[in-house]
Amino acid sequence: MTTPIIMLVLIITPWLIARGISGAxxxxxxxxxxxxxxxxxxxxxxxxxxxxxxxxxxxxIPTWVPVRVFLVYVTGILEFVIAVGFLIPKCRRFTGWAAAAILILFFPANVHAAINHVPMGGHAWGPVYLLVRAPLQAVILFWVYWFTIRQPGTALQADAPPAVRQ
Structure with missing residues (x-):
C-alpha cells in the first residue's frame, strides 16, 4: 500500500522544493x-x-489479451518516453495529453488487478484498493491537466500575484 504514497511524494516533492526555494x-x-x-x-x-x-x-492484464509480456515492455518504454517529454517544455502539452490518455487506458488493468488480488502495489487488497487507486488516478490526472495541458493565463491566474502564477 506504500506505492500510492510514493507516487504522490514523487509528483509533489519537486513542486514543494521549487516553491520553497522561490519563497526563500x-x-x-x-x-x-x-x-x-x-x-x-x-x-x-x-x-x-x-x-x-x-x-x-x-x-x-487479463489472460485473454495476447502478447502480455510484450505489452508490459512496450508500455514501460512508453512511460519512459512520457517521462522525457515532460522535461522538454515545447513537448509538455502534447506529453500531458499522452499521459492523460495512458492513465485512463491503464485504469482497467488496475480494476482487473484489484478484482483478481494481484500481489502488486496494493492490488492484493482486492476491490477495496480501488478506493485508494481511483482517487490517486484522479489526482494524477488533475496534476497532468493543471500543469501541462491547461493553457497558462486563465482567469483564475489573472488576479494572482506574479510569484504564484502557474
Missing part, C-alpha cells in the same frame, strides 16, 4: 516546470516497474 529567494515560482519534473519522475518510476516487476505487471 523571493523569486518567481515556475510551478509548471516543477510539476512537470515531478510527473517525469513519476513516469520514470512506473516505467521502471514494467521492467523490474514484469511478471507481476503481466498478471494485471
Amino acid at each position: 529567494m523571493r523569486s518567481d515560482f515556475d510551478a509548471r516546470s516543477a510539476a512537470a519534473i515531478g510527473l517525469s519522475i513519476l513516469f520514470m518510476f512506473t516505467g521502471i516497474g514494467h521492467f523490474a516487476q514484469t511478471e507481476l505487471m503481466v498478471q494485471m
Whole structure:
C-alpha cells in the first residue's frame, strides 16, 4: 500500500522544493516546470516497474489479451518516453495529453488487478484498493491537466500575484 504514497511524494516533492526555494529567494515560482519534473519522475518510476516487476505487471492484464509480456515492455518504454517529454517544455502539452490518455487506458488493468488480488502495489487488497487507486488516478490526472495541458493565463491566474502564477 506504500506505492500510492510514493507516487504522490514523487509528483509533489519537486513542486514543494521549487516553491520553497522561490519563497526563500523571493523569486518567481515556475510551478509548471516543477510539476512537470515531478510527473517525469513519476513516469520514470512506473516505467521502471514494467521492467523490474514484469511478471507481476503481466498478471494485471487479463489472460485473454495476447502478447502480455510484450505489452508490459512496450508500455514501460512508453512511460519512459512520457517521462522525457515532460522535461522538454515545447513537448509538455502534447506529453500531458499522452499521459492523460495512458492513465485512463491503464485504469482497467488496475480494476482487473484489484478484482483478481494481484500481489502488486496494493492490488492484493482486492476491490477495496480501488478506493485508494481511483482517487490517486484522479489526482494524477488533475496534476497532468493543471500543469501541462491547461493553457497558462486563465482567469483564475489573472488576479494572482506574479510569484504564484502557474
